[in-house]
Amino acid sequence: MMKWFFLIVLVTLSSCRAQKEIKPMGKEIDGLELIEHQEMGPFLSFDTQVVRDVxxxxKIYTEINKTRKPGLPVPDVDFSKDMVVLVCLGEQKTQRNLLLSVLKESDDETVIAVESKEVKSAKTELSGSTTYPFYLYKLPIIDTSVSFQPIEE
Known part of the structure; x- marks a missing residue:
């Protein structure tokens, strides 16, 4: 009995460590802050948007809150200093971690990598439910055009 207990503890501890070792593919984005993450959203396919005004x-929160009572409050963002990036993963069968990083910067374009890595744990493997996660990030204004490069594990 004790052997099984120690085996379960060992597997649990090693799986937790694996989740923390996610390294960005590109350069880390200074000032990037996750302001909203929900597992169930109205966005049925992969999509990214840059939001530069209230x-x-x-409008995005109106769409999100159509099926929520009470709805989520719209975050307070100072658009004179910051912008918002919405990342919708679409239909997902497993839990995923998301990581944004800058792949390429030039005078007229910034390419941001959207890395989606599967979280491997006993809890997520047993779940089997379908989710439609979305993430809302706040970051300092980027003056160039922004494009996104999806990267999956």
């Missing part, structure tokens, strides 16, 4: 952010 009106557009409210």
């Amino acid at each position: 009106k557009s952010l409210r």
Whole structure:
């Protein structure tokens, strides 16, 4: 009995360590802050959006809150200093971690890598439910056009 207990503890500890060792593919984004993450959203396919004004952010939250009572509050963002990036993963069968990093910067374009890595744990493997996760990040304004490069494990 004790052998099984120690085996389960060992597997659990090693799986937790694996989750923390995610390294970005590109350069880390200074000032990147996750301001919202939900496993169930209205976005059915992979999509990314850059939001540079309050009106557009409210429009996104109107879509998010259509099926939520009470709805999620719209985050307070100072758009004179920051912008918001919305990343929707679409339909997912497993839990995933998301990591954003800058792949390429030039005078007219910034390419951001959207790395999606599967979280491997006993809890997620037993679940089997379908989710539609979305992530909302706040970051300092990027003056160039922004494009996204999806990268899956």
